[in-house]
Amino acid sequence: MTDQNLRDMLQTRGLKATFQRITILDYLMTHETHPTADMIHLDLKEISLATIYNTLEKLVDVGLVIVIDTQKDDKRHYDYYGEPHYHIINNNTNEIIDADNFDVAPLFEAARQASGLNITGFHIEIYGVDPDEAK
Amino acid sequence: MTDQNLRDMLQTRGLKATFQRITILDYLMTHETHPTADMIHLDLKEISLATIYNTLEKLVDVGLVIVIDTQKDDKRHYDYYGEPHYHIINNNTNEIIDADNFDVAPLFEAARQASGLNITGFHIEIYGVDPDEAK
DNA sequence: TAACTAAATTAGAATAATTCTAAAAGAGGA
DNA sequence: TCCTCTTTTAGAATTATTCTAATTTAGTTA
Structure with missing residues (x-):
């Protein structure tokens, strides 16, 4: 998935293609780990935790990502939902x-x-x- | 559902039949509102919020109740799961x-x-x- | 390419659902 | 009735998530 592909995925859904959104979307597409916001932040330290939450919310809103409540811990897990x-x-x-x-x-x-x-x-x-x- | 029925439901699943557990289980069985812990507490003020949480956890453990994450708010909703x-x-x-x-x-x-x-x-x-x- | 503007990002504070603690009360068996 | 282990409780603590307000940036327009 090229940078331009990721930009298109965001822009066709009405989201500005910022570095942070591209990076987080790419992260979710290339990891099968169903990470929490905190787990993503550990790997992408250059992006603030607030932005991780903001971005995940936007990606969920447009249907690119879904939330999984595993009932095993108190954290939300996120999953690319292509x-x-x-x-x-x-x-x-x-x-x-x-x-x-x-x-x-x-x-x-x-x-x-x-x-x-x-x-x-x-x-x-x-x-x-x-x-x-x-x- | 008689008090004795409720006691039996709890005891056959290895839970002591306390007033609080009987009351909360009865509450969930007679309400279709899928309440949060806080909503239950509002109606059952004589039971402490800590006990509401403790009891719900036990009832979920034995399968009498399930948790619903509606994704619409940040609260867990509970539902009798007969x-x-x-x-x-x-x-x-x-x-x-x-x-x-x-x-x-x-x-x-x-x-x-x-x-x-x-x-x-x-x-x-x-x-x-x-x-x-x-x- | 420069300027513009609404939207996005950020650090840190604030919020609030849930969990923890340790002391008191109660359930169920002997 | 007594005993022991479990449950309940108030309030403190925790922590995932949201909020705030100042700064930066994306995408557009001239």
Whole structure:
């Protein structure tokens, strides 16, 4: 992903292409670690923590990034959301796995029927344990 | 739900049946409001906020209650989880709707295949907007 | 290319949800 | 009823996140 590609991703969504936004978006696209704001700040020390939070909020607003609440700690985790997907959380290791082998269309239709709303998005977290481990 | 029923629900899950736990569990079972700890405390002033948090944590641990992160505020919302269900969040009103018209078995199987884990639970939030409202 | 302006960035302070502490009260078994 | 371990509690502490107000910058216009 070139710098120009990243600029385009931001600008087509109405966001100014600042150094900080380009850097943070690139960071999220190239890391599978589902980092917290603080973890990003540790790696990108030249960007202030306030800007990390501001930028993440903007990226979430335009749909490039989503927030994951793992329920394992009190921090928000962030994930590049180029393609819609769901998360599998290993309760033994707290690892977050991305997966997309599931068609959400039937779930969307069920939600539309239940609520009458126009469905705009989803967050799915599936929890599991290692088969070896005693539960 | 009688007091004795509530006691049994707690004791069969290894929790002592204290007045506070019975009261909070009953509160969650009889309110569809998906309250925060603070909202519960406003209604149950005789129970300290620390105990509200402690009790909710225990109830979540034993699976009677789940946490919903609406992403609309910075507070955790709690929901009695007698029957597994998913949530539909209205982005216009921030209302949380319970729904269970969807079979999660195929999703569990997909998650098992993707991760190799034994699946133990799920959290699903579907976001939508009123059809009338301009998006 | 220089000037302009609204938006973005920043350091540090402020906020507030949640957790911690340690002392008092209570549940359930003997 | 007694005993022991668990639970409850008030208030302090923690800390993730937000706010503030001054500075800088991106993108546009001349």
